[in-house]
Amino acid sequence: MFDHVEINVSDLEASRRFYEQALAPLGYEVSLVSPTFIELAAAGRGDFGLVLRDPVSAAVHVAFEARDRATVDAFHQAALAAGGRDNGPPGPRPGYGDHYYAAFVLGPDGHNVEAVTKRPED
Numbered sequence: 120m121f122d123h124v125e126i127n128v129s130d131l132e133a134s135r136r137f138y139e140q141a142l143a144p145l146g147y148e149v150s151l152v153s154p155t156f157i158e159l160a161a162a163g164r165g166d167f168g169l170v171l172r173d174p175v176s177a178a179v180h181v182a183f184e185a186r187d188r189a190t191v192d193a194f195h196q197a198a199l200a201a202g203g204r205d206n207g208p209p210g211p212r213p214g215y216g217d218h219y220y221a222a223f224v225l226g227p228d229g230h231n232v233e234a235v236t237k238r239p240e241d
Contacts, residue, residue: 127228131155134157134227138159138226145185145234147159183235191220203225204225
């Protein structure tokens with residue numbers, strides 16, 4: 120189990136706007152801000168950070184757990200509205216597991232951001 124994940128970004132404010140809006144449906148909000156770092160937290164855990172760093176490392180894939188399929192759908196809509204690029208619309212991914220339902224969006228620096236639920240459909 121990980122404690123936190125930090126990704127390198129080239130524009131801290133642009134990344135803040137994107138991730139703050141994209142992750143809101145998952146319960147995340149900004150919890151700490153410094154000139155080179157922004158922490159986002161959900162359920163009292165500051166487990167996702169944005170670090171202003173040059174050069175930005177190769178794109179990473181980060182998957183966030185969603186409560187249900189509607190939340191995955193809401194994440195995808197919010198991320199696109201925040202300027203993300205679609206990298207896989209919401210839907211079942213049977214190759215990943217029996218109940219795997221996910222959506223993928225590329226953020227400002229090309230990081231592949233996923234929301235996923237593995238709960239069976241109601």
